[in-house]
Amino acid sequence: MCQKLQQGHLHIAAFGKVSAGKSSLLNALLGRHEFQVSALHGETKHSKISQWQHQEAEMAGVHLIDTPGINEVDGEQREQMAHSVAQRSDLILLVTDGDFTEAEQQALQQLSQEQRPIIIVLNKCDRYSEQERLSLIAALQAKSHGLVKPENIVLAAADPRPEVLIRIDEQGQEQRLKRDRAPQLDELNSRIWSILQQEGKTLAALNASLFAGRMxxxxxxxxxxxxxxxxxxxxxxxxxxxxxxxxxxxxxxxxxxxxxxxxxxxxxxxxxxxxxxxxxxxxxxxxxxxxxxxxxxxxxxxxxxxxxxxxxxxxxxxxxxxxxxxxxxxxxxxxxxxxxxxxxxxxxxxxxxxxxxxxxxxxxxxxxxxxxxxxxxxxxxxxxxxxxxxxxx
Ligand SMILES: Nc1nc2c(ncn2[C@@H]2O[C@H](COP(=O)(O)OP(=O)(O)OP(=O)(O)O)[C@@H](O)[C@H]2O)c(=O)[nH]1
Ligand SMILES: [Mg+2]
Structure with missing residues (x-):
């Protein structure tokens, strides 16, 4: 908080259940492998912060915070984590990879009590068909009604699995080719920036007027x-x-x-x-x-x-x-x-x-x-x- 007051830093935290792809998502935003990723549940053990060195983000002093995944069983600990993450963030990315579970829905309730903007990120969207995506978004909208604006529910694929292409060669043999896919982050990026512009302006205005001594x-x-x-x-x-x-x-x-x-x-x-x-x-x-x-x-x-x-x-x-x-x-x-x-x-x-x-x-x-x-x-x-x-x- 002190640092933020002094330097006008903005903090964005990824929060969500284990293995939803929080660390992958932040890495994809950063464009480098900063946070540890694994297929095993509970890979991230401690919160970690990193500066977003994207031109605009760097100027605005935006930092990304990775957090350990919340689990299904420990409600009290989950509540505490939600509280402390929300306290230090200006924007929260609630990352999920499907319809909300009971624990995720409770986490959303707790996060939204702290009056911070929340973006719900439906990650791993490469695993779903167009039809499935639509119905998942509708389900998430229904479960976050009144807490998160519908435009703040976005699709993403932080680390999409390679595409498998089947080609028939000249001998009539079937060939399977794997093609890597780039992360899909456009929708998320544009939501983040539009929210930061609103929030960021207030902070920037405060700082500018302070330094100019014309407040x-x-x-x-x-x-x-x-x-x-x-x-x-x-x-x-x-x-x-x-x-x-x-x-x-x-x-x-x-x-x-x-x-x-x-x-x-x-x-x-x-x-x-x-x-x-x-x-x-x-x-x-x-x-x-x-x-x-x-x-x-x-x-x-x-x-x-x-x-x-x-x-x-x-x-x-x-x-x-x-x-x-x-x-x-x-x-x-x-x-x-x-x-x-x-x-x-x-x-x-x-x-x-x-x-x-x-x-x-x-x-x-x-x-x-x-x-x-x-x-x-x-x-x-x-x-x-x-x-x-x-x-x-
Ligand atoms: N198919 C697919 N898999 C993904 C995507 N993003 C992440 N994953 C995979 O999901 C697994 C978990 O990713 P992490 O980034 O470690 O998830 P996390 O939420 O940080 O997990 P914890 O730290 O354990 O809570 C890894 O195997 C990732 O490669 C995606 O967009 N699509
Ligand atoms: Mg992690």
Whole structure:
């Protein structure tokens, strides 16, 4: 998401049941063998991304993403995969090689909840007669009614089998000749480009106006809001990661601020969200400044006050899980403060303003509802720990 915001990248993902020809289809679009293909089911084990080096695609920064096939049995895993693929894509190719199975239909339902354009690709069309193709398209239309526009259901053959020609030679002998067939992608290509043109324009327009510094207030506001939301999401991800790491492996409170490697990544990602790249050293320097302010502000009471605050509401008979949760919540809170301070610095165009870092950090600490952040953090961490234990991992 950061990369996309910064560079206006567009992501197209192939999704669908095992062996439908997702990897073959992406290879055919790329014009090279980038993704592993096999007649065996489940060839693709992990998602993989590759830049589309087709003239226009390269200019538009289009990337193709291959994903492992969904299977018939594991509904929960399928739902998760659909969700994560859709989240990172601007356009989804739902690849199939026949009429939809139950699992494919469910996958379509899940994908369409994410409000991304979807193209249904009926691949391997070389295996079907004209009549069969028509009735398969009609069946797919009926099953995707209300979810996918009829013009977004296309035929393709990513890797058609060779044609067999029978020739009778001069001696009257029958000869069988095999002739390779080129992939059939015209319909798919034209749908992809017409959708990308609509989507791409919005992104390109946003980027252009940003760089030219001529953005209207409305766009500026919208961008600021988008960045704020994204920054909050990024920060919370790191808060949870740090909170969990500390909860699972408690460390002295004093070391919380020192456990900076996650914070370092957080600062780097926030700088990407705000489109203000940093040199290698900058995040360290920024972290040192923020940490110094936090320590000065909280002083010696940092540990004691916070520990009791984090434990507030937890009565006698503390279980280890609860203490761990409290420690994790502290780590969460510390990372949250780092995130917010970094954001304030970035929003001001990499500056601490007239009051210096002290003022900024103090304002953040004063304006945040520490009690509720800690309570929420503890809740979330314990929830995850429980899930973890519940699964017996
Ligand atoms: N006849 C025909 N076979 C095809 C076509 N496209 C792909 N195949 C074959 O289908 C098989 C599976 O292709 P893959 O591209 O590996 O399928 P996938 O969906 O990526 O499969 P997984 O990664 O296992 O989920 C291979 O043997 C391909 O050669 C096509 O258009 N026509
Ligand atoms: Mg594959």
């Amino acid at each position: 209207s207030d409305e766009i500026a506001q919208q961008m600021a809001q988008t960045r704020r939301q994204l920054a909050e999401k990024v920060t919370r991800t790191y808060c949870l990661a740090k909170g969990l790491a500390v909860a699972v492996n408690p460390i002295p409170v004093a070391d919380l601020l020192a456990a900076a490697s996650l914070d370092f990544l957080l600062v780097r990602q926030l700088s990407a969200v705000y489109g203000l790249p940093m040199t290698r050293r900058e995040p360290y320097e920024l972290l040192l400044t923020i940490t110094a302010q936090l320590v000065a502000l909280m002083g010696a009471v940092w540990g004691i006050n916070l520990v009791s605050a984090a434990l507030k509401g937890v009565s006698a008979g503390l279980s280890t899980a609860l203490t761990a949760g409290a420690q994790g919540a502290l780590a969460w809170y510390a990372t949250y403060l780092v995130g917010r301070a970094t954001e304030a610095y970035l929003i001001a165009g990499k500056s601490w303003g007239d009051g210096g870092p002290k003022q900024v950090v103090q304002d953040i600490v004063n304006n945040l509802d520490r009690q509720s952040i800690l309570a929420e953090a503890r809740e979330e961490i314990l929830q995850r720990l429980k899930l973890h234990q519940g699964r017996g991992e």
